[in-house]
Amino acid sequence: xxxxxxxxxxxxxxxxxxxxxxxxxxxxxxxxxxxxxxxxxxxxxxxxxxxxxxxxxxxxxxxxxxxxxxxxxxxxxxxxxxxxxxxxxxxxxxxxxxxxxxxxxxxxxxxxxxxxxxxxxxxxxxxxxxxxxxxxxxxxxxxxxxxxxxxxxxxxxxxxxxxxxxxxxxxxxxxxxxxxxxxxxxxxxxxxxxxxxxxxxxxxxxxxxxxxxxxxxxxxxxxxxxxxxxxxxxxxxxxxxxxxxxxxxxxxxxxxxxxxxxxxxxxxxxxxxxxxxxxxxxxxxxxxxxxxxxxxxxxxxxxxxx
Amino acid sequence: xxxxxxxxxxxxxxxxxxxxxxxxxxxxxxxxxxxxxxxxxxxxxxxxxxxxxxxxxxxxxxxxxxxxxxxxxxxxxxxxxxxxxxxxxxxxxxxxxxxxxxxxxxxxxxxxxxxxxxxxxxxxxxxxxxxxxxxxxxxxxxxxxxxxxxxxxxxxxxxxxxxxxxxxxxxxxxxxxxxxxxxxxxxxxxxxxxxxxxxxxxxxxxxxxxxxxxxxxxxxxxxxxxxxxxxxxxxxxxxxxxxxxxxxxxxxxxxxxxxxxxxxxx
Numbered sequence: 241x242x243x244x245x246x247x248x249x250x251x252x253x254x255x256x257x258x259x260x261x262x263x264x265x266x267x268x269x270x271x272x273x274x275x276x277x278x279x280x281x282x283x284x285x286x287x288x289x290x291x292x293x294x295x296x297x298x299x300x301x302x303x304x305x306x307x308x309x310x311x312x313x314x315x316x317x318x319x320x321x322x323x324x325x326x327x328x329x330x331x332x333x334x335x336x337x338x339x340x341x342x343x344x345x346x347x348x349x350x351x352x353x354x355x356x357x358x359x360x361x362x363x364x365x366x367x368x369x370x371x372x373x374x375x376x377x378x379x380x381x382x383x384x385x386x387x388x389x390x391x392x393x394x395x396x397x398x399x400x401x402x403x404x405x406x407x408x409x410x411x412x413x414x415x416x417x418x419x420x421x422x423x424x425x426x427x428x429x430x431x432x433x434x435x436x437x438x439x440x441x442x443x444x445x446x447x448x449x450x451x452x453x454x455x456x457x458x459x460x461x462x463x464x465x466x467x468x469x470x471x472x473x474x475x476x477x478x479x480x481x482x483x484x485x486x487x488x489x490x491x492x493x494x495x496x497x498x499x500x501x502x503x504x505x506x507x508x509x510x511x512x513x514x515x516x517x518x519x520x521x522x523x524x525x526x527x528x529x530x531x532x533x534x535x536x537x538x539x540x541x542x543x544x545x546x
Numbered sequence: 547x548x549x550x551x552x553x554x555x556x557x558x559x560x561x562x563x564x565x566x567x568x569x570x571x572x573x574x575x576x577x578x579x580x581x582x583x584x585x586x587x588x589x590x591x592x593x594x595x596x597x598x599x600x601x602x603x604x605x606x607x608x609x610x611x612x613x614x615x616x617x618x619x620x621x622x623x624x625x626x627x628x629x630x631x632x633x634x635x636x637x638x639x640x641x642x643x644x645x646x647x648x649x650x651x652x653x654x655x656x657x658x659x660x661x662x663x664x665x666x667x668x669x670x671x672x673x674x675x676x677x678x679x680x681x682x683x684x685x686x687x688x689x690x691x692x693x694x695x696x697x698x699x700x701x702x703x704x705x706x707x708x709x710x711x712x713x714x715x716x717x718x719x720x721x722x723x724x725x726x727x728x729x730x731x732x733x734x735x736x737x738x739x740x741x742x743x744x745x746x747x748x749x750x751x752x753x754x755x756x757x758x759x760x761x762x763x764x765x766x767x768x769x770x771x772x773x774x775x776x777x778x779x780x781x782x783x784x785x786x787x788x789x790x791x792x793x794x795x796x797x798x799x800x801x802x803x804x805x806x807x808x809x810x811x812x
Contacts, residue, residue, distance in 0.1 A: 243766060243769065245765075246669060246764065246765040247669055248668065248671035248674055249666070250663070251662060252666075275793045275797065311658075311659065311679075313659075315659035318657060323641075323656075330639070334636065335637045335638070336775070396786045400786060403782065404775070404779055407774040408771045408778065409771050410667055410668065411666050414666070418778040421781060421782030423785075425789065429789045456792065463792070
């Protein structure tokens with residue numbers, strides 16, 4: 241029996257699942273937007289701007305979800321500053337939660353800047369102060385690319401660190417494999433691409449541009465499927481935890497509906513929106529199943545062999 | 547720094563009276579569960595069942611019965627292990643968990659914001675949220691009593707000296723002597739967590755057991771949560787690298803196709 245079966249469940253439930261999902265989308269979309277910003281063409285600009293907007297909204301939403309999940313929400317700043325020694329910084333490089341709190345803050349800053357730059361590019365900023373900030377990082381400029389590039393790199397971190405965070409515990413499944421971070425990176429990339437496809441369609445993205453995002457989504461799904469297989473393989477005997485409702489969710493919801501079905505749709509060159517919706521569903525169910533399968537392990541019954 | 551202090555729990559003399567649980571609750575003013583109306587476990591005489599934010603001591607009843615005339619009760623007063631290398635302290639993002647001058651591990655309730663990272667990090671399932679404070683809580687090894695030279699409430703109340711309090715050096719000597727005595731009598735006795743070269747650098751609350759650790763709900767080889775950090779981060783970077791290359795290669799291929807296509811039409 242894995243030693244992880246003797247630990248206690250941290251009650252990370254709906255807010256955290258939503259945060260992992262939203263953070264993954266925001267990070268993946270921002271990464272893809274940054275790649276297209278740097279290496280894409282003028283026809284990709286609507287997708288780039290959409291990506292930065294998704295990142296900015298996602299970062300703000302992530303911070304809000306994490307804060308309301310705390311037992312003492314008004315003490316959220318204790319993760320950033322030493323409460324007894326303000327304004328001394330609180331930072332532990334070896335603690336993913338500590339690292340992540342700072343990363344969300346910095347990611348939020350850069351993604352909001354990039355989103356403002358995109359709005360300035362479209363001439364949508366009315367407020368003088370925002371127009372000044374947005375103008376300084378107007379989409380397409382050199383500085384905007386640097387800011388977007390930093391946001392994109394931080395986006396990959398946001399998408400993946402949540403999986404690393406789960407691995408750096410002593411809980412069943414999460415701590416029994418070092419592959420969760422890699423899996424969440426791949427899932428963040430696929431869900432981020434899916435969000436860009438769905439929103440890009442409404443925001444006047446070119447067919448060419450959407451085809452690029454869709455082609456990337458196909459590759460991200462293949463990577464996700466491979467990493468998921470490695471992850472399951474690495475769990476060994478702990479896989480018995482999946483002999484539950486959550487195993488069914490993983491198999492049917494994630495593997496079949498969330499990966500194989502959209503892959504098939506992509507390969508058949510069917511309308512990209514249906515595949516994107518399935519990818520988003522699969523991304524959510526992946527977090528749901530991973531969290532609840534471990535949360536549901538009752539240490540005492542397991543310890544007593546019941 | 548004062549000398550390292552801790553508990554040695556000799557499970558062979560525990561009678562399951564729960565005086566330690568009561569003393570702990572009383573001294574630390576811990577609230578009752580469910581307004582004092584306890585739900586019975588229904589499958590054990592152990593109705594506390596677990597350590598959590600409002601149960602910092604728990605007398606574990608292990609009922610080993612194969613038939614009406616063949617069985618035994620094992621009893622163990624469980625508590626925070628005050629690990630020399632503590633997983634909770636390692637991951638706490640607010641700095642609320644500290645190591646005291648007595649080499650014990652204490653959560654500062656006014657600093658904790660209830661993120662619950664420590665709960666998942668503890669290999670023993672010791673910590674949980676206290677619903678009254680909204681913060682993570684566990685045994686403090688009566689830090690307030692130690693500061694004024696008093697013994698922790700639980701060991702003070704223990705009528706059989708199953709829970710012994712003292713300096714770690716002295717407790718280890720005493721524990722080894724007791725284990726040898728039991729072994730000489732043919733009892734399968736073993737110390738858990740008494741070895742400073744063992745897992746987590748040794749436990750400042752260690753035990754004498756007469757069955758396998760798992761039977762008492764203790765992991766055989768508890769580990770620090772950060773054991774996975776480097777590998778997990780490395781694989782994440784690898785995954786990100788592969789996706790980055792795929793994105794760039796795809797983009798380049800499409801652009802080349804576009805250039806080729808426009809060149810052909812000219």
